[in-house]
Amino acid sequence: MSAHGEIILEAKGISKTFPGVKALDDVSLTLRCGHLTALLGENGAGKSTLMSIIAGVFPPDSGEVILAGTPGSFSNPREAHEAGIAMIFQELNLVSNLTVAENIFLGREPMNRFGFIDTATMNRHAAALLERLDLAVDPATSLGSLRVGQQQIVEIAKAISTDARVLIMDEPTSAITEHEIEVLFGIIGNLKRRGVAIAYITHKLEELTRIGDDAVVMRDGRIVGAAPLKDLTHSTIVNMMVGRETKKISHRASTAPGSEALRVENISLNHPDRPGDFLLRDINFDVRRGEVLGIFGLMGAGRTELLEVIFGLHPASATGSIHIDGQPATIKSPTDAIELGLALAPEDRKREGLVLGMSVAENASLACLPRLERFGFLNEAAERQLVGAAIDRFRVKTPSQKQMIRNLSGGNQQKVILGKWLATEPAVLLLDEPTRGIDVNAKGEIYTLIEELVTDGLAVIVVSSELPEILTLSDHIIVLCEGRKTAEFDRKNADEESIMNAALPKEASKMIKAK
Amino acid sequence: MPPRFAKFQSLIALVLMVVAMTLLSDKFLTPDNGWNILRQISVNLCLSIGMTLIILSGGIDLSVGAILALAGAVAAGVLKNGVAIPMFDALLQFTVFGAIVCGIGVGLILGWFNGFVVTRFNIPPFVATLGMFSIARGMTMLWTGGFPITGLGAGFGYPGTGVLLGVPMPVWISVVLVAAFVIITRKTRFGRYLYAVGGNERAALLTGLRVNHIKTWVYTLGGGLAGVAGLIVTSRLDSAQPNAGLGYELDSIAAVVIGGTSLSGGRGTVLGTVLGCLIIGVLNNGLFLLNVSPFWQQIIKGFVILSAVAIDKMNTNKP
Numbered sequence A: 001m002s003a004h005g006e007i008i009l010e011a012k013g014i015s016k017t018f019p020g021v022k023a024l025d026d027v028s029l030t031l032r033c034g035h036l037t038a039l040l041g042e043n044g045a046g047k048s049t050l051m052s053i054i055a056g057v058f059p060p061d062s063g064e065v066i067l068a069g070t071p072g073s074f075s076n077p078r079e080a081h082e083a084g085i086a087m088i089f090q091e092l093n094l095v096s097n098l099t100v101a102e103n104i105f106l107g108r109e110p111m112n113r114f115g116f117i118d119t120a121t122m123n124r125h126a127a128a129l130l131e132r133l134d135l136a137v138d139p140a141t142s143l144g145s146l147r148v149g150q151q152q153i154v155e156i157a158k159a160i161s162t163d164a165r166v167l168i169m170d171e172p173t174s175a176i177t178e179h180e181i182e183v184l185f186g187i188i189g190n191l192k193r194r195g196v197a198i199a200y201i202t203h204k205l206e207e208l209t210r211i212g213d214d215a216v217v218m219r220d221g222r223i224v225g226a227a228p229l230k231d232l233t234h235s236t237i238v239n240m241m242v243g244r245e246t247k248k249i250s251h252r253a254s255t256a257p258g259s260e261a262l263r264v265e266n267i268s269l270n271h272p273d274r275p276g277d278f279l280l281r282d283i284n285f286d287v288r289r290g291e292v293l294g295i296f297g298l299m300g301a302g303r304t305e306l307l308e309v310i311f312g313l314h315p316a317s318a319t320g321s322i323h324i325d326g327q328p329a330t331i332k333s334p335t336d337a338i339e340l341g342l343a344l345a346p347e348d349r350k351r352e353g354l355v356l357g358m359s360v361a362e363n364a365s366l367a368c369l370p371r372l373e374r375f376g377f378l379n380e381a382a383e384r385q386l387v388g389a390a391i392d393r394f395r396v397k398t399p400s401q402k403q404m405i406r407n408l409s410g411g412n413q414q415k416v417i418l419g420k421w422l423a424t425e426p427a428v429l430l431l432d433e434p435t436r437g438i439d440v441n442a443k444g445e446i447y448t449l450i451e452e453l454v455t456d457g458l459a460v461i462v463v464s465s466e467l468p469e470i471l472t473l474s475d476h477i478i479v480l481c482e483g484r485k486t487a488e489f490d491r492k493n494a495d496e497e498s499i500m501n502a503a504l505p506k507e508a509s510k511m512i513k514a515k
Numbered sequence B: 001m002p003p004r005f006a007k008f009q010s011l012i013a014l015v016l017m018v019v020a021m022t023l024l025s026d027k028f029l030t031p032d033n034g035w036n037i038l039r040q041i042s043v044n045l046c047l048s049i050g051m052t053l054i055i056l057s058g059g060i061d062l063s064v065g066a067i068l069a070l071a072g073a074v075a076a077g078v079l080k081n082g083v084a085i086p087m088f089d090a091l092l093q094f095t096v097f098g099a100i101v102c103g104i105g106v107g108l109i110l111g112w113f114n115g116f117v118v119t120r121f122n123i124p125p126f127v128a129t130l131g132m133f134s135i136a137r138g139m140t141m142l143w144t145g146g147f148p149i150t151g152l153g154a155g156f157g158y159p160g161t162g163v164l165l166g167v168p169m170p171v172w173i174s175v176v177l178v179a180a181f182v183i184i185t186r187k188t189r190f191g192r193y194l195y196a197v198g199g200n201e202r203a204a205l206l207t208g209l210r211v212n213h214i215k216t217w218v219y220t221l222g223g224g225l226a227g228v229a230g231l232i233v234t235s236r237l238d239s240a241q242p243n244a245g246l247g248y249e250l251d252s253i254a255a256v257v258i259g260g261t262s263l264s265g266g267r268g269t270v271l272g273t274v275l276g277c278l279i280i281g282v283l284n285n286g287l288f289l290l291n292v293s294p295f296w297q298q299i300i301k302g303f304v305i306l307s308a309v310a311i312d313k314m315n316t317n318k319p
Helices: A047-054 A077-083 A100-104 A119-132 A148-160 A178-193 A205-211 A234-242 A303-310 A334-339 A349-353 A360-372 A380-393 A410-422 A440-455 A467-473 A496-503 B002-024 B031-056 B064-081 B096-120 B125-144 B154-161 B169-187 B189-199 B201-206 B211-237 B248-258 B270-289 B294-317
Strands: A007-018 A021-032 A036-040 A062-067 A085-088 A166-170 A197-201 A214-219 A222-228 A260-270 A278-288 A291-296 A318-324 A327-329 A342-345 A428-432 A459-464 A476-481 A484-490 B083-085 B090-092
Touching: A007 A047, A021 A036, A021 A047, A021 A062, A021 A197, A021 A214, A021 A222, A036 A047, A036 A205, A036 A234, A047 A085, A047 A166, A047 A197, A077 A085, A085 A148, A100 A119, A100 A148, A119 A148, A148 A166, A148 A178, A178 A197, A178 A205, A205 A234, A214 A234, A222 A234, A234 A496, A260 A303, A260 A459, A278 A291, A278 A303, A278 A318, A278 A459, A278 A476, A278 A484, A291 A303, A291 A440, A291 A467, A303 A318, A303 A428, A303 A459, A334 A342, A342 A410, A349 A410, A349 B201, A360 A380, A360 A410, A360 B189, A380 A410, A410 A440, A440 A459, A440 A467, A459 A467, A467 A496, A476 A496, A484 A496, B002 B270, B002 B294, B031 B064, B031 B169, B031 B189, B031 B211, B031 B248, B031 B270, B064 B096, B064 B125, B064 B154, B064 B211, B064 B248, B096 B125, B096 B154, B096 B211, B154 B169, B154 B211, B169 B189, B169 B211, B169 B270, B189 B201, B189 B211, B201 B211, B248 B270, B248 B294, B270 B294
Parallel strands: A036 A197, A036 A214, A085 A166, A166 A197, A291 A459, A291 A476, A342 A428, A428 A459
Antiparallel strands: A007 A021, A007 A062, A214 A222, A260 A278, A260 A318, A318 A327, A476 A484, B083 B090
């Protein structure tokens, strides 16, 4: 192995553009043997994209990756893996019905001389790897019977089974328990001593003091700071993460808030796989007519789940009470929620919000067809009128109502979804990441539309992982972290640093536990 | 809209086949043979309308042939033998109309059960209806004891053999059903919901549609239409055969697919399915007139299905 501190990998001038978004803009990064480099930044800052390029998941538009002095980027993860770069993704890439050993050696199974898989050798090698990682499981057990943290360690075993020189970890502690985190940190210490360079994406700053050497902070697709960790304090890091030149935000004049539209009390949601754990724990908030409530949280904070509970998607596993217009409400399905005046624009428009095989008109009218019925048939004139009104109101750019919705831009699709819900005359609009994947101009338009709706007396809840968005739109802000509400702000006293502080998990030990 | 384009394609295929058959056989393009083809496809048409609804909603139904057999057998049985009620020592006799209601009712109930199993227990439609296939086949054997029920009388024979205004009754029945379901799928809320559920079930759910309710209705209708098909078959043969409709579910899936309906749901039309049925009917009839061996007929039909889907795929994959 190379000497400690020696440069093993350099990424130079990497740029990458996805449709509508510049994900990376001339980014350079250096990884050193035996060092752990922490990558920090908000969601969407470009951390995962940069790591995916280094690991060969997709090619950069420009720039190069130099491994141990040899330039050349990899065209697929397998090439990168063989060259000694291993990546552990946020979502585990394992096959749960294969055994532990089969997962570790997937695609590289040792063969005997008859061309069959040599299971005995494979299990022996796997057992040796697992012992090094302090995981006491039989390599022949099926992966599905392991807990998530153990599976994570299997993933690490798979990564180091090729003697990786560079190991990339994307939020490895987001799904595992305290003890497993301890084990993982021990493993990381060992790997560092053996000279492996580690790139580590995390939101948990407190973890880093124990394992980290260098920090790189990213924002909006650029690197905004790089320094040894010991030279950085918590607050300087947070400052770098959010410290964009704050644009002058034109916010609508505050109107006097109206009556209470929605109040939720003690909302909890059980974890589907881990009995006794919670995805949401005792959430309370209320929102008034003519007001925007912003809900901020990082990945895994429970933002989407909170909206889903309110919208009746988890009737069996959620507890707590919901009041609409001051009246207690029972919501067991989206149908109930809509009848009570709620509307939800989901985060993933294409998978959850739209029927892509239908036209603009068919999507826009889908939520209120009963109103368009006459003598048991759909009244097409009435439908055209309703859809036309929605297109005008939300300034949807489409050649015609009959245009297939898939041919519209993301911003216009989102406007159609807003139009669809407004036609149901809702009292409360729930917007989950309303501008995800939408270009800057359309973003501004969506903001303007939301503000118009609020001025008309609607109550709006905006869930977002983008701080500027939350600050632009919200009258009140609540912050979620690991399923709990950790802070509440008025617009007057909200600033990026304090919101980000409340959103970052404080210590690993505070992970949600029953009782 | 893509479905319209797909329909256009199968129409071209149908015209080409008709022209080819006309050139190859002088017995093909005659009025008698035309009515013959229409009468032959009417049963498949009834099944295929239901299958279209089910596939549009994102499902599949392997039990329609079995339901057809049971519905026919029940109608024939209650008409011929009545139903004994030992508790009151009574024998219920049925009119022709009563027997028809019983047959369709059986189809509706079994179809509803399919929908119930699919939605309530979240069992994939392929498996749920495979179960029903076996159940309905077994029940048919139990009900008939394995022997045909014959001698059902002229009244019962009318729907299968009668002629009204020069048009055979089975053709009347299927044309009326086609018209009804073209209107239902295009002009009603239920039709719109069908496309939405099949196109994106999650989005439909989040839009407040009662997805399970809609799906249950779809399977119920599919079963009821299989019941109608069973009555036509039984009436025409004047006999309920215990193994009637064997393999019919595959013919109806073939017709739906050739008609341009996507097996993944949300895209397709009833009129497309009518063309699919016609293509299969013309193919069977023409190959028979040309004295092609039935074994070759099956092979050719298989390739027609494959090319229909392949062409459809090539078109939809284009940006």
